[in-house]
Amino acid sequence: MRKASSAALHQIVFALGWLRDLLLRQKWFNSRVMPAIPRQLRWTLRRLYFIPFDLVESALGQSEEMIPPKSKVFVGTVDFKEGAEDGVNRLHRFGVLTPESHVLDIGCGIGRLAVPMTRYLRGGSYHGLDVVPSGIEWCNQHIASRHPNFHFTLADVFNGEYNPKGRTAASEYTFPYPDDQFDLVILASVFTHMQPEDTEQYVREIARVLRKGGHCWASCYLLNPDSVRMMETREGSLCFRHNHGTYWTVNPKCPELSIGYDEHYILDLFDRNGLSLADGVYYGRWCGRPLVSANSPGPDEGADDQDLLLATKT
Numbered sequence: 001m002r003k004a005s006s007a008a009l010h011q012i013v014f015a016l017g018w019l020r021d022l023l024l025r026q027k028w029f030n031s032r033v034m035p036a037i038p039r040q041l042r043w044t045l046r047r048l049y050f051i052p053f054d055l056v057e058s059a060l061g062q063s064e065e066m067i068p069p070k071s072k073v074f075v076g077t078v079d080f081k082e083g084a085e086d087g088v089n090r091l092h093r094f095g096v097l098t099p100e101s102h103v104l105d106i107g108c109g110i111g112r113l114a115v116p117m118t119r120y121l122r123g124g125s126y127h128g129l130d131v132v133p134s135g136i137e138w139c140n141q142h143i144a145s146r147h148p149n150f151h152f153t154l155a156d157v158f159n160g161e162y163n164p165k166g167r168t169a170a171s172e173y174t175f176p177y178p179d180d181q182f183d184l185v186i187l188a189s190v191f192t193h194m195q196p197e198d199t200e201q202y203v204r205e206i207a208r209v210l211r212k213g214g215h216c217w218a219s220c221y222l223l224n225p226d227s228v229r230m231m232e233t234r235e236g237s238l239c240f241r242h243n244h245g246t247y248w249t250v251n252p253k254c255p256e257l258s259i260g261y262d263e264h265y266i267l268d269l270f271d272r273n274g275l276s277l278a279d280g281v282y283y284g285r286w287c288g289r290p291l292v293s294a295n296s297p298g299p300d301e302g303a304d305d306q307d308l309l310l311a312t313k314t
């Protein structure tokens, strides 16, 4: 009887998860439905949607110490296991992460990459920086408390989607770290929520805190003639309908919901700050590009939705 009800619960949760994944792959959902829902309502609906998942996980004894309940997660993906582990393995395969690396994860959210990093880093360190108080609080309580080489810092910085009460503009924010401190700076889906003047300041700061030869790994949406054509004609996961010149949005009223960048602009910005992108631009699937693109970094890498930048400080 217990086995049967646990199997039924599993199926319900599986079906809910499948439905969400399906919706999040649809261009019409991300580009028309999401922007039409007020931010507060979106965040509330999301929390409510995940409560059954949490109840089931807790009833089945599947909760894990460092992994937040899904209803607390405010970042795009709730896959804190395989997906995040793969992300860390890939950084290792690319040769930009070793167990001794000193890593800065900007926009660390609620610890999605930090959790697998706790199993990987040996001798290295991890610093996470984010603007959402509840995420940093969770990470400090559940991750930093167990791993002394892990540190999480709250930035009181404005973001229309993630922290509308933030008091400092990102364009005026200085990272709370000394120069030349990090081997690797990661921004997983962060420039996708930042406006140009903010991104410009962050790229300057990334260049400052990276040591020479260190790397920056950032995912983003790159708009170029190919991606614009595909975005408009194919079934990708996103369509930026508002072109503001250097950047594109799905909702001009809350640009930070989703932002794409003109590719020339972003490559030039990195270049001007001494961050070389030679052979470091990998295109993703978001615009409807086929699974493995010609410029994909390996046979399994084309699975990425967003485009990826891998820069080296020269």
Ligand SMILES: C[S@@+](CC[C@H](N)C(=O)[O-])C[C@H]1O[C@@H](n2cnc3c(N)ncnc32)[C@H](O)[C@@H]1O
Residues within 6 Å of the ligand: 074, 075, 076, 077, 106, 107, 108, 109, 110, 112, 113, 129, 130, 131, 132, 135, 155, 157, 158, 159, 162, 170, 187, 188, 189, 190, 193, 194, 198
């Ligand atoms: C899509 S989420 C990705 C989170 C995390 N990187 C992950 O992959 O799970 C975007 C994150 O960027 C953070 N963010 C937005 N603006 C920021 C800023 N100016 N400085 C630092 N973090 C920011 C948000 O709070 C949010 O956690």
